Amino acid sequence: MPELPEVETMVRGLRPALVGQTLHRLTIHDPFLLQGCTAEEIERQGGGAKVTAVDRRGKWVVIALGGCRGSIVIQPRMTGGFWLVPPDRPQHVRVSFGLKRPERTVWFCDARRLGKVAWYATVDDAEAAFARSQGPDALIITPDDLALRLSKTSRGIKPTLMDQKILAGIGNIYADEVLFQSRIHPERPASSLTAEEHNRLHAAIGEVLNRAIAAEGSSFDAGYRTVLGLEGGFLAQNAMYGRGGKPCPGCGGAILKTKIAGLIGRPTHYCPTCQPAIGIR
Ligand SMILES: [Zn+2]
Structure with missing residues (x-):
């Protein structure tokens, strides 16, 4: 399952594809994963927003949006992962990020639907939520x-x-x-x-x-893959x-x-x- 190195690998793969790009459309395909927000809210905040940063906090992926559109936080948990290439199991797509220029899609898939997707009004709110539920990041702790x-x-x-x-x-x-x-x-x-x-x-x-x-990262069975679908x-x-x-x-x-x-x-x-x-x- 994705641990810190796998989530960091996802973030490093997502960054060049997402940062500086405008989300033409954000689509929640499976509201079951949402935490504390509705599909309409998160789709409204994401649609037309520019991605300003993609970062990791522990095993969370934090996608910051410009223009006061807040931050989308995705926890891959057991079986979640991002795809820059068409996912091998399209039935497991839970969120898709449609980009404008170049026109392409980034997918978040999760076979067992144990992942979480949340939206926070500011990066500070996302940081505070992280601090409430997790200890310091294993690569940052003194x-x-x-x-x-x-x-x-x-x-x-x-x-x-x-x-x-x-x-x-x-x-x-x-x-x-x-x-x-x-x-x-x-x-x-x-x-x-x-x-x-x-x-x-x-x-x-x-x-x-x-x-x-x-x-x-580490891959075994049908679990974690990089954003290009490769094994760690x-x-x-x-x-x-x-x-x-x-x-x-x-x-x-x-x-x-x-x-x-x-x-x-x-x-x-x-x-x-x-x-x-x-x-x-
Ligand atoms: Zn020994």
Whole structure:
């Protein structure tokens, strides 16, 4: 599912197509995804508006409109994604952005309809809504803020990293990779990390997420694709996720695929040698 690197890849793909362009027509094909606004309102604000910026906040895509037309915020959630080429499953188109010059369409598709589409009167309103529901962006959070937030919970470090109210943008795949790179066991109580581990963790978050952005994210099954319909390349080069039983790139021992408390239904991959179970009962 789209995590921070996938949403950043979407934003970087959308920016050259949308910024500076006038929306000839904005069409909501599926009002089910709308949050706090009607299809008529959002179509009226978007129609004829110029796109001034496309940015990311955590896993949100923020499309700012000029001329006091506000901001459209789209959360791809589990199965949402943008298409600059005609989507492979047109029945899943939920929003379309019709551009004037050159005449073209940008589509937002969502197979499982779990995504959200909202409109805010100003960018500040969109920022405030983000701040109310999410912690700081995982690529922006400072080492001190991260340490403070982790010190307040005795939950396992992995589910804590994936808690969007603690920091926004990290899901299952990147949590495994970040913890391997920082040599921290996924079940360590978050509050038990040392200052040195906080620093390792903060550095690993930045390094892993930026490497994943450079690879244009992670694709598996029929899930995430780039705006050109291509697969992301991160899972061809990562160390942990999807590699249970294979040799650890750190020590050569077998990578363990398991389930941990607080993450029922999602697998966890780690190396029991490189990520020792210090202080875990
Ligand atoms: Zn290892």
